[in-house]
Amino acid sequence: MDTTFPDLRRYGGADAFLRACKPRAILDMLTGKWSTLVMGALLDGPRRFNELRRILDGITQKMLSQTLRALERDGLVRRTVYPTIPPRVDYELTELGRSAGGLLAAIAEWSAEHADEVFAARRAYDERAAEPVQPI
Amino acid sequence: MDTTFPDLRRYGGADAFLRACKPRAILDMLTGKWSTLVMGALLDGPRRFNELRRILDGITQKMLSQTLRALERDGLVRRTVYPTIPPRVDYELTELGRSAGGLLAAIAEWSAEHADEVFAARRAYDERAAEPVQPI
DNA sequence: CGGAATCCTTCAGGATACTG
DNA sequence: CAGTATCCTGAAGGATTCCG
Numbered sequence: 001m002d003t004t005f006p007d008l009r010r011y012g013g014a015d016a017f018l019r020a021c022k023p024r025a026i027l028d029m030l031t032g033k034w035s036t037l038v039m040g041a042l043l044d045g046p047r048r049f050n051e052l053r054r055i056l057d058g059i060t061q062k063m064l065s066q067t068l069r070a071l072e073r074d075g076l077v078r079r080t081v082y083p084t085i086p087p088r089v090d091y092e093l094t095e096l097g098r099s100a101g102g103l104l105a106a107i108a109e110w111s112a113e114h115a116d117e118v119f120a121a122r123r124a125y126d127e128r129a130a131e132p133v134q135p136i
Numbered sequence: 137m138d139t140t141f142p143d144l145r146r147y148g149g150a151d152a153f154l155r156a157c158k159p160r161a162i163l164d165m166l167t168g169k170w171s172t173l174v175m176g177a178l179l180d181g182p183r184r185f186n187e188l189r190r191i192l193d194g195i196t197q198k199m200l201s202q203t204l205r206a207l208e209r210d211g212l213v214r215r216t217v218y219p220t221i222p223p224r225v226d227y228e229l230t231e232l233g234r235s236a237g238g239l240l241a242a243i244a245e246w247s248a249e250h251a252d253e254v255f256a257a258r259r260a261y262d263e264r265a266a267e268p269v270q271p272i
Numbered sequence: 273c274g275g276a277a278t279c280c281t282t283c284a285g286g287a288t289a290c291t292g
Numbered sequence: 293c294a295g296t297a298t299c300c301t302g303a304a305g306g307a308t309t310c311c312g
Contacts, residue, residue: 011241016247017176022254026254027172027247031167031168036167037153040147040153043147050294060286063285074257075256086293087293088293089295096250106239108152111152111162111163112152114162116158118158118210118212118232120211121212125209125211184273197275198276198305199305201275222273222274224273225273
């Protein structure tokens with residue numbers, strides 16, 4: 001056994017650290033620019049395409065459909081088409097999607113809760129960096 | 137009040153959906169390409185720069201230092217310099233960093249646990265897409 | 273050892289227009 | 293309404309070199 005490699009059993013068996021490994025690929029997908037937000041918007045129940053577009057401030061229609069397709073492909077989101085006129089398409093989390101979505105929501109919640117703390121740290125850091133070397 | 141806007145109180149007060157809002161900025165940072173992995177690698181305790189580089193398969197020195205600086209700036213990571221020769225620099229999670237790191241680790245764990253499920257869904261989706269319209 | 277600086281490439285993602 | 297199809301740009305990120 002390679003004893004030079006640190007023991008990292010706590011992080012999903014450390015597989016997530018190895019690129020080109022499955023867990024890492026999934027982690028990359030989940031932490032993609034929009035996936036977290038899209039899944040968050042679906043936590044309360046099914047949503048239609050343009051409804052999601054309104055909720056997700058700043059997302060383009062291209063990125064929304066791209067993200068939704070990726071999530072559907074991975075079994076996290078189910079897409080239901082009602083062949084009415086005009087057409088209606090619902091997106092909702094699958095069981096698998098809900099289990100991941102809960103975790104992602106926790107991150108979003110953390111972000112909201114600790115926003116001020118983080119921004120304070122940021123200001124402090126920037127002020128320190130602005131100071132010159134330390135005059136005598 | 138704008139009643140056309142859906143009720144989304146479950147997602148950090150929904151602030152995370154608004155771009156240019158603090159929680160959203162933090163969420164973007166946390167879900168950045170490397171932040172999750174870097175914080176994960178620090179969960180077990182302090183690590184040195186090149187140690188992290190070895191753990192984080194595929195990261196370049198530039199991205200590692202960039203990510204670490206961003207995390208330090210946001211008060212999630214503490215950087216300690218020991219003025220020895222050769223120099224030694226330790227990175228470790230702050231209290232704030234540990235609280236976020238735990239949540240990120242949960243995501244990584246989820247990725248490892250459900251990797252097979254997700255990849256199976258992916259294969260199924262790709263096969264369905266490959267089929268032509270449906271011959272009689 | 274632990275970086276900073278530079279150059280260079282690629283591709284994520286935005287804008288726009290069109291369609292069933 | 294719910295998307296596709298292009299085109300195009302900026303910035304993320306890789307490779308390389310140099311430094312205290």
